[in-house]
Amino acid sequence: MKPGIEVLLESRLDLLRGRRVGLVTNPTAVDSRLRSSAELLRAHPEVDLVALYGPEHGVRGDAQAGEYVPFYRDPHLGLPVFSLYGETQRPPADMLTRIDAYMREYDTRHEGKTVEPRMLESIEVMVFDLQDVGTRVYTYVATMAYAMQAAAEAGIPFVVLDRPNPITGTAMEGPVLRFPEYSSFIGLYPVPLRHGMTAGELARLFNARFLPRPADLTVVAMEGWRRGDWFESTGLPWVLPSPNLPSVDAAVVYPGQVMLEGTNLSEGRGTTRPFELCGAPWVDGHVLARDLNTLELPGVRFREAWFTPTFSKFAGQRCGGVQLHVRDREAFRPVLTTIALLAEVRRSSGGQLEFHADYFDHVLGHPRVREGLAADVPAAALAAEWTPELRAFAALRAEFLLYGS
Numbered sequence: 001m002k003p004g005i006e007v008l009l010e011s012r013l014d015l016l017r018g019r020r021v022g023l024v025t026n027p028t029a030v031d032s033r034l035r036s037s038a039e040l041l042r043a044h045p046e047v048d049l050v051a052l053y054g055p056e057h058g059v060r061g062d063a064q065a066g067e068y069v070p071f072y073r074d075p076h077l078g079l080p081v082f083s084l085y086g087e088t089q090r091p092p093a094d095m096l097t098r099i100d101a102y103m104r105e106y107d108t109r110h111e112g113k114t115v116e117p118r119m120l121e122s123i124e125v126m127v128f129d130l131q132d133v134g135t136r137v138y139t140y141v142a143t144m145a146y147a148m149q150a151a152a153e154a155g156i157p158f159v160v161l162d163r164p165n166p167i168t169g170t171a172m173e174g175p176v177l178r179f180p181e182y183s184s185f186i187g188l189y190p191v192p193l194r195h196g197m198t199a200g201e202l203a204r205l206f207n208a209r210f211l212p213r214p215a216d217l218t219v220v221a222m223e224g225w226r227r228g229d230w231f232e233s234t235g236l237p238w239v240l241p242s243p244n245l246p247s248v249d250a251a252v253v254y255p256g257q258v259m260l261e262g263t264n265l266s267e268g269r270g271t272t273r274p275f276e277l278c279g280a281p282w283v284d285g286h287v288l289a290r291d292l293n294t295l296e297l298p299g300v301r302f303r304e305a306w307f308t309p310t311f312s313k314f315a316g317q318r319c320g321g322v323q324l325h326v327r328d329r330e331a332f333r334p335v336l337t338t339i340a341l342l343a344e345v346r347r348s349s350g351g352q353l354e355f356h357a358d359y360f361d362h363v364l365g366h367p368r369v370r371e372g373l374a375a376d377v378p379a380a381a382l383a384a385e386w387t388p389e390l391r392a393f394a395a396l397r398a399e400f401l402l403y404g405s
Contacts, residue, residue, distance in 0.1 A: 001224035001234045004161030004200070005029065005037045005129055008220045009044070015125065015159050015218055016047050022123035024053040024084065024147055027061040028131030028239045029161075037129045037161065042077050049079065050122050053115070055130060055143040056085040057242045064243055064311075082119045084143050100312055104261070104359040115150035126151045129161040131241045132199045134168075135255045136177065137186040137363050140241070144199060145188050145206050152215040160219045162200030162402070166231035166238075166251050167329075169403060172196045173255060174335040176389040177365030184362050192386070192393055193335055193365065194255040196227075197401070204400040219402065227405040230329060244274040253324050256338030259369075262360025263353060265345065266319055270309030277307055279321015281314060282352045283345065289322045291344050299332030301325045333383070339369060340379040 008015065021041065023029075029037035038059075041049045052059050058069040059081050069083040120126070126147060130140045144160070151158040174193025183189065189210045195202070200219035207217045231238060231248045240246045245254065250273070257275040260267035268277035279285060289304040302322040309315050322341075326332045346353045361367045372382045 001032075001164075001222060001229075001236065003031065003163050003222055003236065004220040005040065006031050007223055008159075008161055009040065012218075012220050013044075013046055015157070015220070016041075016127070019124035020048050020050045020122060022051040022053060022120065022126045023049060024055065024126065024128045024130065024143065026055060026057065026059055026130055026241070028163075028241045029129040030237065030239055032236055034237055034239075038077060038079075041127075042079070049077075051119075052077070052079050052081045053119070053126075053147070054081060054083050054085070056139045058083065058085075061240070061242065080122075082115075084115060084147065085139070100261075104356055114146045117150075117154065120150060120154045120156065123156065125157045125159060127159045127161060128199070128203075129163075130199065131163050131239065132165065132202075133241055133245060133251045133254060134165040134194060134196070135258060136174075136191050136193050136195055136365070137258050138241075138254075139185055141199065141202055142185050142188050144203060145211065148203065148207065148215040148217065149211055149213065152211065152213040156216070158203075158215040158217050160200045160203045160217070162198050162219055162222050164222065164225050164229060164231055164234050164236070165196065165198050166248055167194070167255070168230055169196050169198060169201075169227035169401075170405060172390050172394065173333055173383075175365050175368065175386045176393055182362050182365050186362055187365055190365075190393075192390055193363075195393075195397075197397060198222075198225075198403070201397070201400050201402055204402075205397060208400065209396070221402045225403055227401075227403050244269050246272075246274070249326065250275045252326055252329060252332065253334050253337075256334035256336070256341075257324070259335075259338050259342070259360065259363055262356050262363050263342070264313070264356075265342075265353065266307075266309055266313040266321070268307070268309075269312035270315055271307050273323060276325075277305055277321060277323050278341070279305065279307065279319040280352070281317050281319055282349060283320040284348070285320035285322060287348060288320070288341075288344060291348065292322065292341060295340055295344075297333070297337050297340055299326055299328035299330070300337055301327060336379055336383045339373070339382055342373055343376075343379055346373060 179190040268274040
């Protein structure tokens with residue numbers, strides 16, 4: 001299988017030749033031999049790479065969620081590096097001491113993540129090469145949309161070097177975002193929580209249906225990827241797309257477990273198994289695992305777990321909880337699973353489960369799940385509510401898909 005960067009270098013250099021190039025990138029942008037797209041383009045005699053642009057977590061991928069990354073010059077490539085996450089809006093001085101709260105506040109706003117005209121002054125074409133994870137709230141997709149809009153306004157072409165959806169391009173799950181009421185950096189447009197599309201396909205959809213001004217867009221498609229492929233079947237190396245998604249296993253549970261960021265449960269940040277582990281000091285892991293396994297949710301078993309996060313929620317405190325062990329990825333329904341998990345925690349915690357309501361609702365894309373949990377609506381009933389909107393979205397996305405099953 002060939003990712004977009006390899007196809008570009010083999011047959012589509014006409015898109016870049018004779019133009020000054022800006023690249024939106026991070027460590028996930030590698031070819032099948034682990035050579036970075038930035039280095040490949042910088043070294044190519046027919047490409048004039050003049051600037052780099054970093055999403056959340058930065059071009060180096062070393063910044064934690066919500067952490068501010070200032071402008072700097074890359075010492076190895078000798079290129080200016082513009083941050084598309086916060087460079088235009090400096091955070092408060094105490095940001096790092098309350099990083100979780102700051103992230104919830106900052107990511108529900110549009111401000112501070114757009115591409116300013118000054119950032120584009122030196123380039124004549126903008127290239128996007130990032131590994132997405134298949135979940136609407138993952139901010140790289142919003143960064144792509146903002147960059148496309150900026151390129152359109154500047155009158156320069158925009159090129160997406162496509163990469164696999166690591167959790168397949170077939171399954172869709174979760175509610176479709178209610179637009180525009182819940183549009184934010186963690187979900188710009190009305191797509192499902194698990195959308196089953198690649199970044200290139202989303203770019204085509206956004207450009208045709210949602211951007212105020214369409215970009216001069218080209219998607220360099222992959223070769224050899226099929227919609228039903230999980231990431232391991234591609235033969236490509238997994239490079240963690242952000243500090244807390246270290247494995248494909250974490251990406252598989254992420255469409256559901258990301259909801260925990262909108263609660264006072266730890267989502268496992270500060271452990272070696274973020275998003276697979278979850279809990280709190282007031283959770284009895286034995287009881288929670290027992291009760292969840294009784295539900296016989298499809299494709300998953302729960303193991304009683306105890307952990308002490310080194311940072312983020314409950315840093316230094318012993319937490320009880322569970323680890324999700326996905327035994328059948330095709331059957332597993334991550335959004336349904338986490339809703340059921342939250343219902344069980346709510347039932348057994350004696351009122352200790354709390355929601356950061358605004359953030360939680362922005363993650364889900366509307367308030368219905370939180371309201372349903374408060375009213376003891378069963379998880380399966382909540383999941384059934386989004387079936388009609390998923391059918392409608394499947395029809396909407398059909399003309400923008402690039403790959404067969």
